[in-house]
Amino acid sequence: MTTTDIPVQAARAQSPEPSRKPRGKREREGAAWVFLSPWVLGAVVLTLLPMAVSLYLSFTDYDLFNAPRWVGFRNYVQMFTEDPRYWRSVGATLTYVVIAVPLQLALALAVALALKSMRRGKAFYRSAFYAPSLLGASMSIALVWRAVFNDGGTVDNVLSGMGVHTGGWVNKPGWALLAVALLTVWQFGAPMVIFLAGLQQIPAELYEAAAVDGASRRRQFISITLPMLSPVLFFNLVLQTIQAFQVFTPAFAVSGGKGGPADSTLFYTLYLYDRGFVASHMGYASAMAWVLLIAIGAVTAVLFRTSRSWVFYANEGER
Amino acid sequence: MTTTTATTAGRRPLPWRRVALHAGCLAALLVMLYPLAWLVATSLKPADEVIASLNLLPSKLEWSNYSTALDGVDDVSVGRLLSNSLLIAGGAVLGNVISCSLAAYAFARLRFRFRGPLFAFMIATIMLPHHAVLIPQYIIFNQLGMVNTYWPLILPKFLATEAFFVFLIVQFMRGLPRELEEAARIDGCGPFRSFFLVVLPLTRPALITTAIFTFIWTWNDFFTQLIYLFSPEKFTLTLALRSFVDASSQSAFGPMFAMSVIALLPIVLFFLAFQRFLVEGMANSGVKG
Numbered sequence: 001m002t003t004t005d006i007p008v009q010a011a012r013a014q015s016p017e018p019s020r021k022p023r024g025k026r027e028r029e030g031a032a033w034v035f036l037s038p039w040v041l042g043a044v045v046l047t048l049l050p051m052a053v054s055l056y057l058s059f060t061d062y063d064l065f066n067a068p069r070w071v072g073f074r075n076y077v078q079m080f081t082e083d084p085r086y087w088r089s090v091g092a093t094l095t096y097v098v099i100a101v102p103l104q105l106a107l108a109l110a111v112a113l114a115l116k117s118m119r120r121g122k123a124f125y126r127s128a129f130y131a132p133s134l135l136g137a138s139m140s141i142a143l144v145w146r147a148v149f150n151d152g153g154t155v156d157n158v159l160s161g162m163g164v165h166t167g168g169w170v171n172k173p174g175w176a177l178l179a180v181a182l183l184t185v186w187q188f189g190a191p192m193v194i195f196l197a198g199l200q201q202i203p204a205e206l207y208e209a210a211a212v213d214g215a216s217r218r219r220q221f222i223s224i225t226l227p228m229l230s231p232v233l234f235f236n237l238v239l240q241t242i243q244a245f246q247v248f249t250p251a252f253a254v255s256g257g258k259g260g261p262a263d264s265t266l267f268y269t270l271y272l273y274d275r276g277f278v279a280s281h282m283g284y285a286s287a288m289a290w291v292l293l294i295a296i297g298a299v300t301a302v303l304f305r306t307s308r309s310w311v312f313y314a315n316e317g318e319r
Numbered sequence: 320m321t322t323t324t325a326t327t328a329g330r331r332p333l334p335w336r337r338v339a340l341h342a343g344c345l346a347a348l349l350v351m352l353y354p355l356a357w358l359v360a361t362s363l364k365p366a367d368e369v370i371a372s373l374n375l376l377p378s379k380l381e382w383s384n385y386s387t388a389l390d391g392v393d394d395v396s397v398g399r400l401l402s403n404s405l406l407i408a409g410g411a412v413l414g415n416v417i418s419c420s421l422a423a424y425a426f427a428r429l430r431f432r433f434r435g436p437l438f439a440f441m442i443a444t445i446m447l448p449h450h451a452v453l454i455p456q457y458i459i460f461n462q463l464g465m466v467n468t469y470w471p472l473i474l475p476k477f478l479a480t481e482a483f484f485v486f487l488i489v490q491f492m493r494g495l496p497r498e499l500e501e502a503a504r505i506d507g508c509g510p511f512r513s514f515f516l517v518v519l520p521l522t523r524p525a526l527i528t529t530a531i532f533t534f535i536w537t538w539n540d541f542f543t544q545l546i547y548l549f550s551p552e553k554f555t556l557t558l559a560l561r562s563f564v565d566a567s568s569q570s571a572f573g574p575m576f577a578m579s580v581i582a583l584l585p586i587v588l589f590f591l592a593f594q595r596f597l598v599e600g601m602a603n604s605g606v607k608g
Binding site: 036 | 337340341343344347348351352353354355357358361417418421422424425429430431432437440441444446447448449450451452453454455456458459461475477478479480485509510511514535536538539541542545546557560561563572575576579580582583586587590594597598601602603604
């Protein structure tokens, strides 16, 4: 019996079982904490404590040199009501997430389906399509992207040859964001590999039975492939969405670190970096970080909630 | 409402179908690999051809781009930048492999109080955006006088902060047969010897996957390095490339992309050498068999 699952489900399944071993129990418990000690130290000093501190700082005015000054909700009020650049950064980030993630996942699923039934060359294509996922996060590729989509770059030349004159994407509001989104789509290999692994776990008997009943290929896709693949689709959707909210390098490279033109690639993380580490408004940046944390938490919660109606767990009855 | 058209469903696809499939995949591959071909070609182009010429291939190979690139930026040679990048990536690999395997063993095999909640917490931190802890971490390292050193980039890895790898190794360890450890315990092995002598050698594939991913992700990392490092002699290849972002003059294009090729080379080599581990590792992160 194969199990298709996601980490969070695994976490839930791993509820603590009370230990009933009297002998050596205390000794082994002590050993466990020795093994865990680096992780515990990291979790407390580098995760929990910083989260609390950044919540505190978000209510202060702090420039790293003078002591933090309590200002109440001032940062949040300023962010939501007085800072048009903040809203432009929210707009740019959301637009990017909504364009890049569905396109990337659709392409990943399409390629995985194409490779699934392939007999020869499957491993080769799988590796080749996966390679951009490793390279795409690098500064090198971001610089290539900037040049290829620039005025006089390859994309401009090809489009001009077809009679469409864009004059380069990088300098045009709207188009620049699309160029960054395409860099994300280019890295479809990681979710594709996960889709392919999921597809290969769907029992062949299901398709055989469906074929005997005379179900068409389309019908099989809708009634077997999609439901059986939905946990993997959900995992990819959550993971890619969370990652997309935090993209930094390509927007930085394409816009020369400024988020331009006209703030159209001023991603949330770019603006947070600008406020905190360029302008030294650490309090304001902390408030932005907490809003991001809550926003990502909310989006994840919504995805989990809707998942009940469309994600199908084949082994649900066995739990 | 099932349609009862007699299709080839379930049977092997017709040959033309397979040919079309391969043709489509190859075409997609060419488009996908174009940016890489462009990068290598441009790194060898003479300055006047970079923008003026529509040809992908250079008219003559301008190797001087590479010798210019080797001089580096701000009087820091590429050799220095490369060894800085390697030092950080190497430290991160060592830290992640040690700390994540220790934590994973406890979660996968040992019993302790609050194991369930702590495991759930560990999984939750995989999804935690880095920015929520970024500024206080910066303040801590600033207080410790560690800004503009490599400690903020390496030290967190020794504290198993990359929960993704803890999870990856836990999943792998759960798949190992328990009998070997039972036998070791009967022979008098405590949890420590059992870990080092029995479990760790068997976990090697997961540790290799962890090491390669850590290397590539640290190598590509830009944001953390941008925040913590500001002396040119401490710069990595990624940070040196960044100084080209501001320089928009076209004449620097050749050397800039020559340096980009040098910066990508280690990842490409790692990919070619370990592609099986990378692809399997990614596949297993979402689906456990």
